[in-house]
Amino acid sequence: MSDKKVLLDYGSGGKASQRLISELFKAHFSNPVLNRLDDAAFLDIAGPIAMSTDTFTVDPIFFPGGDIGSLAVHGTVNDVAMLGARPRFLSCAYLIEEGLEFEVLERIVASMARAAEKAGVYIVTGDTKVVPRGMADKIFINTTGVGTMLTDAYPSGENARPGDVVLVSGTMGDHGLTILAQREGLPLETKVESDSAALNHLTEKLVTEVGDIHVLRDPTRGGLATTLNEIAQSSSVGIQLEEELIPVNDGVRSGCSILGLDPLYLANEGKFLCILPEDKVEKALEVMRADENGHGACRVGTVSAENAGKVIMRTPLGGKRLLNMLEGEQLPRIC
Amino acid sequence: MNEHAATIDAESSRIRFTITGAVQGVGFRPFIYRIALDHTLTGNVRNTPEGVVVEIQGTSEQTAAFEHDLHHRLPPLASIVTCERKPLTPREGEEAFEILLSTGGEGHSVLISPDVATCPDCLHDMLDPENPRYLYPFTNCTNCGPRYTITRSIPYDRDKTSMACFPMCEMCRAEYTNPLDRRFHAQPNACPQCGPEVWMTDAAGAERSRGPQAMREAARALAEGRIMAVKGLGGFHLVCDATNAEAVARLRERKNRYGKPLAVMVPDLDTASAVAHVSPAEAKWLSGIERPIVILRRRDDSAALAPGLAPDTSDIGIMLPYTPLHHVLFVHYREFAPDGRIPALVATSGNMSSEPISIGNREALARLGGIADLFLLHNRDILIRCDDSVVRIIDPGDGPAPLFMRRARGFTPRPVFLAEDGPSVFGTGPELKTTLCVTKGNQAFVSQHIGTMENLETFGFYREIAAHLTDILQTSPQAVVRDLHPDYMTSRWADEESGLPVHTLQHHMAHAHAVMAENRHEGRALVLALDGTGYGEDATLWGGEFLLVDNIALTHQRLAHFSPVRLPGGEAAIREPWRIAQAYLHELGITAPQNRPWPWLDAHAPASRMCAVMLERGLNSPVSTSCGRLFDAVAAMLDVSLCVDYEAQAAIRLEAIQAMDESHIYECGLTQRADAADVLDTLALFRQVHNDWQAGVDAGVISRRFHLGLAHALADAAATIAARHGVDTVGLSGGVMHNVTLAESLPRLLAARGLTPLSHRQTSPGDACISLGQADYGMRLLKRS
């Protein structure tokens, strides 16, 4: 591979694409399923499975704490994991803008391979398309994941029950603010870093060792506020949050206060929230805090029968406000 | 009953009057009874679902005299809206004039009166040691007392009020049933024998004393500098000695309210005049039956009041006692306060900042326990929350006029009369300082001030009032009109809870419809919406707008607006005016300080660097044409206010520092554009502010030049635009019209240009009028379709 840039030929299905597959993807993703290079991957998988797909577009493609490659693995792995499943296999499709430096693509692929290895999943099939300049922005990646279910009583957004407790695995808003600051070249005073990480090992422990996990969700786009609203609506329950208890990194907090953004609406890529009965809380927190992705786990609120469909935040001064889903951007309401 | 019974002769005539308006629970029937007796008429009076029906019979002189009195001797609280007159055939053998018992359905067309300040007769009773109601804190009569705040539902009868649990004693019952007594059918009639009583507790709710003793001890504690939560008419007050700087500071600290003015209650007009300048018009408002807080200019020579009451201005909000309890408290306070101390008590809403005012005893103990040392409670429940009203008396050129800052107790639920009848419509109001409005016939009932909807308790209050108002008006709105802003709680309420067809109206169009409705102006008007920020039709934030509105054709057009400027950080920019100053500079191409460091660089340098990038990249920096934000920018540029503790603080300070003898006027022209709305060049206005600031000109001088420049620019631009579109009426609305300089000068400047100004006189020009504009618009919309 002497070329410096990805050309249209790479997606043509001819020799160029074959080289790409064997020298790049097979080299990095090497695993027994992929290596067969048949038209489809043969998966030896039995019983109920979970499946999820997502397409990743992020600007910039490299950012503190990760890149589009690791993000594409973590995103899908986490979505499968949130159903209480063990992610096993990923597919991976690239849409590449002509002219992307080959070296960049290779870094991304290598990062995906590392992320997949750490998450314990195989990338088993894939596709590459190259489009003319301007038809895409550098690179888009789609991943689809399947995993085996670990429990019949799997967690779901519909299962929050009055009396349950809401836990989060760590600080909120890190990924969203990092991407924004990076993209816009914001002179943030305190460094921020994306939390992008695979959460499946930790969620597996929760599902199997703690059990009775009612809801597991990763608050990605729209942040904690939006995800909790979805849960409150699907479960027809009210959710009360204590503003003081919600962990936010200092850098994120100060950055958000200058930007006028609420970290609770910013995306996370390595955090989850967990809703479970009170008597499981202690054990769950113990399990979470012992894991590298759950050091900052804590309780942030409770579930109630009243105020069904609504998320209510108690402020440190004792006031209560509705934490709404936004119609679009955060727009000033002050008159 | 009537010994002067008329006999039928050839001259006899009989007339039936059907009267609607504020004619129930205000001594109306006894009044009719008295004037019928005065003129020796026979007949009867009764309440019906259609209103009060009176039949009189006598000679034509007698009936004419009755009719004259009916319209000219009305009891203080009564007002007639319609009076239908129908001649009847005289009736044989009628000997007396009677008050007939009401039959079912009573009160449906009858308004509940607002709460009314203690009348002179009741005050006299209370101060007379021989009177059974001597120093009794709950006396009232048909001419005064609680109404709206103690009434659960209609018809207005004792069992529908929070007096239901106090059976009247013999004396009270006799008064209540005697048509010639001042307390005839006074629903909250009470005395120490049978009525409510007070007691005082500590912050934990443990009783300290009860009855007259509690009143004395409360007064003593106040004189000693304690903070007390006092249950009043429409909610709790937090009360302390207004001359005690330390107590005032403590109250602010505990209430988490800094800077925002605190209102003061004084026992009488003489005391008011000792601490502030009181004009005859202001005296009338201070001592009127509504008893609002009147914002007065503080006397320079009055060092008696604590300086922390209103640190940003030289004004002070003063009110007089409006319940017997207040009067009794002052009687005792004078006993305990040392000689020479002015009897003046801070009386501010009993809430934490942003929460609604507390009304229940237990609620108050829970919510105010961290603020008040003591609680003065009583057992007459407040059913409807209602804050004190706040008004300022201004002179816009045609004599003194009220400028409402907050319209609530004493005024609600008095309606605004609209130009025409129409279907019932609900206006939701906006998000902050909201009210809601329900129309019935040609009357628009604007609720009391509700507050900031983001707070859940306030939203609960909103729901209560939405249900209550439609209930007491016995009306079912056909539609709801809400703001365009998708994330307002009121918008959500309309969409998700109202169950009615939803229409939307842009925020400043609602301001325009409101000022037109209040003035019963029909047709076209140019309206200047001088406001904070409201969601615009182009998804930018409007607030300095020239709108051509036709409320008959129901068309509107944005003809001109202020220079668009970004608000870096959105709501954060509104809390930190320095960001807006930087945005104006950025818009002028000034991205770094020139010969003088920007005032905010000391405290906000890193944020300022970020703001520069945000402005460059348009990051979370919505574009706005707001007038209020221009004031913010100027205030920050002059280092008058870099960050605000409460809404409009920057503008209030900027207005207060004006050097009134300055007469130079900044230039600000109207840029005409062919295919878009014209632009009032407010950037140029800011450039002159900045230039003078760089040159070291005094901030007070700059502020004055700015105020004059803006007022003249608005009047000139209005004249140009009005002429171009052939309109001669110019409405003024929006929160910036709370600025007295503009509120007094703009109508004069417009009138001098041959235009007819319309201003708000019944509602606040701020967002409290939005619901009225929405409802009026909705009514017109439904009538058209």
Ligand SMILES: [Fe+3]
């Ligand atoms: Fe407004």
Ligand SMILES: [Mg+2]
């Ligand atoms: Mg996903």
Ligand SMILES: [Zn+2]
């Ligand atoms: Zn009275």
Ligand SMILES: [Zn+2]
């Ligand atoms: Zn009695």
